[in-house]
Amino acid sequence: MLYNDLMNVSMRQNWEGLSKSFMEREMADLKGRKASLTARLGSHAFNSMLDAAANFIVGAKGVGHKTELYGVPYSLSEDFVSAYRLHPLLPEELEIAGEKVKVSDTLFAKARKVIDKFGMETLADSWGHQSPMTLTMQNYPNFLTRVNISGDTSGDEGMRNMAAVDVFRDRERGMVRYNEARRQYGLEAAKTFEDITDNKGWASALKSVYKSVEDVDFLVGCLAESPRPRGYALSNVAFYIFIINASRRLLCDRFYQESFNAETYTAKGIEHVQTTTFKKMLLRHYPGLADSVGDVSSAFLKWTGPPKSSGKAA
Ligand code: HEM
DSSP, X not given: OBOSHHHHHHHHHHHHXXXXXXXXXXXXXXXXTHHXXXXXXXXXXXXXXXXXXXXXXXXXXXXXXXXXXXXXOSOOOHHHHHHXXXXXXXXXXXXXXXXXXXXXXXXXXXXXXXXXXXXXXXXXXXXXXXXXXOOOTTOOOGGGGSEETTSOOSSSTTEEOHHHHHHHHHHHTTOOOHHHHHHHTTOOOOXXXXXXXXXXXXXXXXXXXXXXXXXXXXXXXXXXXXXXXXXXXXXXXXXXXXXXXXXXXXXXXXXXXXXXXXXXXXXXXXXXXXXOOHHXXXXXXXXXXXXXXXXXXXXXXXXXXXXXXXXXXX
C-alpha cells in the first residue's frame, strides 16, 4: 500500500535508527554554517532549524534507546483511528480456491463455516494472490452499507450503514475536518474543492454535498485527495498521521526503548523479533505455501508463485 523504495528505506530507518556518526555529522554541518545561515535567514529561523534538526535526530534514533513521551502519556491519537478507517479496501467478493465468495457471506458467525470449508492454508493462499480495492471516493463496498453487526440476519436490529458510521463517529468524537487536519499537520490548506482533487467529477460531487471546503469530512477528503506519490494507496494527509503514530509507537513505549533488551525478552527473544518477517512467520505455520508465495521480498506484496489452491477446494 506504500510501495516505493524510499518508503522501504524509511521504514527500516524508523526501526533501526540512523547511525550516530551520521547524525553528529549533520548537526556539526548545520552549526558550522551558523554565520551564513543566520545572515540569510535570521537567528530566529536558524535556531528553529537547529531545534527541528535536534528533534528529527531524536525521532531518528530507532528502537533500544530511551522512552521519550514529549510530555504526553503514552496513547495513540483519535486521528490515527480515523486514518485507519480503510473500509474501501474491502472487495465485494473474494476468489477462494477458484470459487467466488461474497465477503458478506464470510462475516462474524459465518467466518467459521468458511474456515471449515476451505482451511486456513487455502484461505491464506487465496488472499496472497488478490489485491485490495483502492482508497478512493465512490468506492465504498456495497455490502458494508448494509451490514448486520448483531449476527442476526432476520431483522434490521443491528443493521449499519458503515459508510455513514465512519463519518458519524469522526464527527461524534470531535475529529477535525479534512482541511483543518491539513493545517494542523503543516500542509497547505485547500482553498477550493479543486485543490483537494484533480478529479473534476469528484470535486463537483463534493461541491454538491458541502457548502464550504472547510466542511469536507476528514475521511471523505482523504478518499478524494490527489495527487498521491507513486505506489501510495493513502492520501498524503493520512500518510502524515500514519508516520507520526508509527514513530510515536516506537519512541514512547519502553518495551521498544530501554526495555527492548535481552534482559526483558531473553537473547533468543530479541533475535526472534529482529529476524522474523511476515513471510517467515507465514511459512513457519504453512510450509506448504512456499511455492505459492514465490520470490517476493515481503509476503505483504502480491505473491508471485502459482496459487496452490487454484481451481480446487481443500
Ligand atoms: C468485512 C470486514 C469489516 C467489517 C464487517 C467491519 C466492520 C466494522 C464495524 C461494525 C465497526 C464499528 C462501527 C461503530 O463504531 O459502530 C468498524 C470500525 C472500524 N473499522 Fe472496520 N470492518 C471491517 C474491516 C476493516 C478493515 C479491513 C479495516 C482497516 C484496515 C477496518 C478499520 C476500522 C476502524 C479503524 C474502525 C474504528 C475503530 C474504533 O472506533 O476504534 N475495518 N468496522
